[in-house]
Amino acid sequence: MPTNNQPRFTRRAALGGAGAAVAAASAAGAGYWAGRPAPAQAADDSHAFYGEHQSGIETPAQDRMHFVALNVKVETAEELKELFQEWSEAAAILMAGHELGDATNYETPPDDTGEAMDLSAAHLTLTFGLGRSLFVDGNGKDRFGFAHQLPEALVEVPKMRGDALEENRSGGDLCIQACADDPQVAVHAIRNLVRIASGRAVVAWSQLGFGRTSSTSTTQKTPRNLFGFKDGTNSLKTENADLLAQHVWTSTENSKGNPNWMNGGSYLATRRIRMLIEPWDRAPLREQEDIIGRTKREGAPLSGGGEFDAPDFSMKGRGGPIIPHNSHLYLMHPDQNNGVQMLRRGFNYTDGTDGLGHLDAGLFFIAFVCDPRTHFIPMLRTMTSSDALSEYLKHNGSALFAVPPGIRDENDFIASGLFE
Amino acid sequence: MTSHHILSTFAITSLAAMTLAGCTPNNPASGFDGSIKVSSTESECKVSATEIKAGNTVFNVTNDGSQVTEFYILAEDGLRIISEVENIGPGITRNLTVTLSEGNYKTACKPGMVGDGIRGDLTVTANPDAQEVSADEQKLREDAQTQYAAYTKDQIDQLVTATESFAEAYKSGDDDAAREQYAPARLHFERVEPVAESFGDLDPALDAREADLEEGQEWTGWHRIEKDLWQPTAEENDGKKYTPLTDAERAEVADKLVEDTKSLQEKSRDLALTVDQIGNGAKGLLDEVAASKVTGEEEIWSHTDLSDFQGNIDGAKVAYDVLKPIAEKKDAELTKDLDKKFADVQQLLDQHSTDGTFVSYEELSEDQVRELSDAIDSLSEPLSKLTGTVVS
Numbered sequence: 001m002p003t004n005n006q007p008r009f010t011r012r013a014a015l016g017g018a019g020a021a022v023a024a025a026s027a028a029g030a031g032y033w034a035g036r037p038a039p040a041q042a043a044d045d046s047h048a049f050y051g052e053h054q055s056g057i058e059t060p061a062q063d064r065m066h067f068v069a070l071n072v073k074v075e076t077a078e079e080l081k082e083l084f085q086e087w088s089e090a091a092a093i094l095m096a097g098h099e100l101g102d103a104t105n106y107e108t109p110p111d112d113t114g115e116a117m118d119l120s121a122a123h124l125t126l127t128f129g130l131g132r133s134l135f136v137d138g139n140g141k142d143r144f145g146f147a148h149q150l151p152e153a154l155v156e157v158p159k160m161r162g163d164a165l166e167e168n169r170s171g172g173d174l175c176i177q178a179c180a181d182d183p184q185v186a187v188h189a190i191r192n193l194v195r196i197a198s199g200r201a202v203v204a205w206s207q208l209g210f211g212r213t214s215s216t217s218t219t220q221k222t223p224r225n226l227f228g229f230k231d232g233t234n235s236l237k238t239e240n241a242d243l244l245a246q247h248v249w250t251s252t253e254n255s256k257g258n259p260n261w262m263n264g265g266s267y268l269a270t271r272r273i274r275m276l277i278e279p280w281d282r283a284p285l286r287e288q289e290d291i292i293g294r295t296k297r298e299g300a301p302l303s304g305g306g307e308f309d310a311p312d313f314s315m316k317g318r319g320g321p322i323i324p325h326n327s328h329l330y331l332m333h334p335d336q337n338n339g340v341q342m343l344r345r346g347f348n349y350t351d352g353t354d355g356l357g358h359l360d361a362g363l364f365f366i367a368f369v370c371d372p373r374t375h376f377i378p379m380l381r382t383m384t385s386s387d388a389l390s391e392y393l394k395h396n397g398s399a400l401f402a403v404p405p406g407i408r409d410e411n412d413f414i415a416s417g418l419f420e
Numbered sequence: 421m422t423s424h425h426i427l428s429t430f431a432i433t434s435l436a437a438m439t440l441a442g443c444t445p446n447n448p449a450s451g452f453d454g455s456i457k458v459s460s461t462e463s464e465c466k467v468s469a470t471e472i473k474a475g476n477t478v479f480n481v482t483n484d485g486s487q488v489t490e491f492y493i494l495a496e497d498g499l500r501i502i503s504e505v506e507n508i509g510p511g512i513t514r515n516l517t518v519t520l521s522e523g524n525y526k527t528a529c530k531p532g533m534v535g536d537g538i539r540g541d542l543t544v545t546a547n548p549d550a551q552e553v554s555a556d557e558q559k560l561r562e563d564a565q566t567q568y569a570a571y572t573k574d575q576i577d578q579l580v581t582a583t584e585s586f587a588e589a590y591k592s593g594d595d596d597a598a599r600e601q602y603a604p605a606r607l608h609f610e611r612v613e614p615v616a617e618s619f620g621d622l623d624p625a626l627d628a629r630e631a632d633l634e635e636g637q638e639w640t641g642w643h644r645i646e647k648d649l650w651q652p653t654a655e656e657n658d659g660k661k662y663t664p665l666t667d668a669e670r671a672e673v674a675d676k677l678v679e680d681t682k683s684l685q686e687k688s689r690d691l692a693l694t695v696d697q698i699g700n701g702a703k704g705l706l707d708e709v710a711a712s713k714v715t716g717e718e719e720i721w722s723h724t725d726l727s728d729f730q731g732n733i734d735g736a737k738v739a740y741d742v743l744k745p746i747a748e749k750k751d752a753e754l755t756k757d758l759d760k761k762f763a764d765v766q767q768l769l770d771q772h773s774t775d776g777t778f779v780s781y782e783e784l785s786e787d788q789v790r791e792l793s794d795a796i797d798s799l800s801e802p803l804s805k806l807t808g809t810v811v812s
Binding site: 158159160163164276278279281282283295300301302303305315317318319322355358381385 | 483490506507511512631700707711714715794801807
């Protein structure tokens with residue numbers, strides 16, 4: 001293994017397709033996968049791995065996702081740090097659309113598993129997170145000597161009404177969110193990162209998402225969830241930096257007890273929400289629209305106008321407010337939640353059946369927030385206890401991760417602030 | 421069950437039912453799709469055709485004003501409502517599907533939902549191809565509502581009596597008697613479950629399962645007592661030793677169950693369910709079966725899920741039976757299909773009961789559960805078309 005400050009690869013800046021400076025990998029002698037030929041520059045359709053914040057948060061949401069949670073097997077901080085360093089280097093190469101290491105030696109297994117060989121970078125982003133159980137074990141014992149760095153905000157999500165959480169879809173010491181235009185690119189990235197972690201971290205659970213359910217840029221059309229409604233109309237967008245600073249990027253101002261190493265980071269909350277699509281499909285359109293609070297085709301609030309017009313919650317209809325007060329729109333709107341907003345970045349999934357002839361399908365909910373205590377858990381509680389939509393939902397997975405700030409450059413690595 | 425209003429319906433289900441029934445919109449005078457365009461503003465109610473042929477017609481109502489509007493088809497007297505679509509927000513379009521017979525009618529837009537609205541005339545001419553519209557449909561609807569209200573009242577009255585007896589046995593420590601009465605008493609509740617669900621907090625107070633609770637929520641109702649009557653081993657109880665309720669706790673939970681059940685009786689006394697609420701309630705009952713009864717998640721300690729299952733089916737069947745006279749005239753294929761599928765489900769259920777007592781859910785094989793689940797799904801799909809058919 002190289003020493004801590006010695007990069008395993010050297011890189012030079014190149015221009016990406018969008019005109020942004022993209023770091024491209026080239027192989028130097030010292031690398032984890034030393035000796036591979038040097039790619040000149042990152043693919044045109046790549047995002048930068050290095051930056052103030054991690055990628056895959058405000059990045060325009062891609063259409064495909066592979067999410068994995070892992071449990072850590074190593075026992076020392078030094079070993080964990082090495083893993084984070086190797087992952088950081090590999091992530092930069094993968095995001096640039098290049099192969100890992102060497103695949104020419106006839107006598108050894110290729111470094112790169114190969115299934116992305118002919119594919120582009122496909123706007124791959126890789127986002128790494130740390131779970132509460134990485135800091136302290138079930139008995140509250142300090143695992144790696146940084147329990148005192150456990151952010152106060154990285155709480156256990158309390159049990160909610162109707163929760164049907166499954167252990168093998170919940171929690172985890174670490175997570176990696178891979179998003180891309182091409183599912184094979186996302187799976188390839190996760191597969192290779194898991195392979196690199198071999199013996200040091202093992203997969204706890206994994207989730208594929210086939211279609212985004214949120215837009216994180218005003219340049220994107222609002223997609224639809226599996227209930228057929230537009231989802232994430234009001235989600236935070238990359239164009240509004242002030243709101244992101246206020247609601248997404250963690251700081252001492254917006255997250256009580258925030259440790260320094262998390263400045264500029266975020267919290268990633270997941271819920272695997274099975275949608276009972278068969279009963280939903282049998283619900284009259286009126287019931288569907290009253291539950292969501294929007295029209296199905298246009299996504300306009302029931303108080304009128306178009307998709308992006310502000311809902312008028314005071315508008316009366318026959319028999320009550322025209323936007324019912326148990327509708328999803330009403331209950332989840334910032335007006336009813338102390339002005340709190342989330343950056344939602346969830347994905348539709350289907351995953352086999354429930355064994356009784358129904359599809360296991362739904363939403364793999366992902367939200368990035370500055371503090372789950374103020375920006376996620378209160379809304380989750382409202383939703384599970386009062387939202388009319390909950391009658392058609394079953395939450396069977398839940399996890400919360402602290403997402404450290406971005407990796408600054410080749411000499412930096414994931415969560416480096418923890419190891420200082 | 422959400423709060424709905426009689427006589428109004430929106431596109432999807434009614435259009436589907438219409439197609440299945442072999443009716444096609446029959447007014448080429450207007451939109452290319454045969455629908456009549458209506459534009460409602462503050463001062464105008466523009467209807468694209470004032471003379472149409474008898475039969476099934478879709479009115480495509482757009483709110484071009486700035487207040488919430490409604491659109492009505494009224495009888496010639498301008499008083500009796502034939503059909504309506506309400507809660508159309510500014511800029512939003514809603515469809516109203518209605519079957520009209522030959523005669524003179526009034527149309528009305530009601531911006532702001534007040535007053536008599538902006539009226540117009542509508543003439544419906546003879547159409548030999550159109551289906552018959554029952555002149556006494558209003559009567560049939562009233563009959564359906566009366567019958568269903570009587571059924572609901574009777575079930576809730578029986579529920580109160582049975583709950584009092586059950587609570588007394590449990591309080592007095594006669595656990596054998598309480599266990600015996602548990603499923604038969606709950607049967608009445610399951611038959612009218614959507615009614616309880618329409619009263620916000622009453623349903624969780626009466627019927628919450630342990631898994632439904634959020635952290636810190638007090639657990640009351642049937643399932644709290646169920647667990648105390650069929651006490652789990654530590655292994656079945658997440659590794660924790662189960663602590664039976666004390667006599668005082670028993671009395672408290674039992675008294676609250678009776679009190680909440682009486683509150684349900686009180687609140688539902690004047691409940692006037694509309695035909696679409698009755699139809700959607702039937703759908704809700706089958707959703708209940710699919711969500712928790714067929715999976716054995718409703719009664720995890722007593723395993724009396726099949727009795728609850730029967731209760732939900734009974735309630736859905738009664739809702740269907742009271743609406744059938746209306747539905748049959750509009751879509752005989754649908755009612756024939758529903759008759760068969762209700763019978764199929766009942767036949768399967770009968771295989772698991774002797775003299776009205778069901779076997780424990782635990783005795784069902786995987787195949788038997790799957791068979792029940794498939795039968796429910798097969799019934800649920802046509803049942804979801806019932807409301808749209810009845811109100812069109």
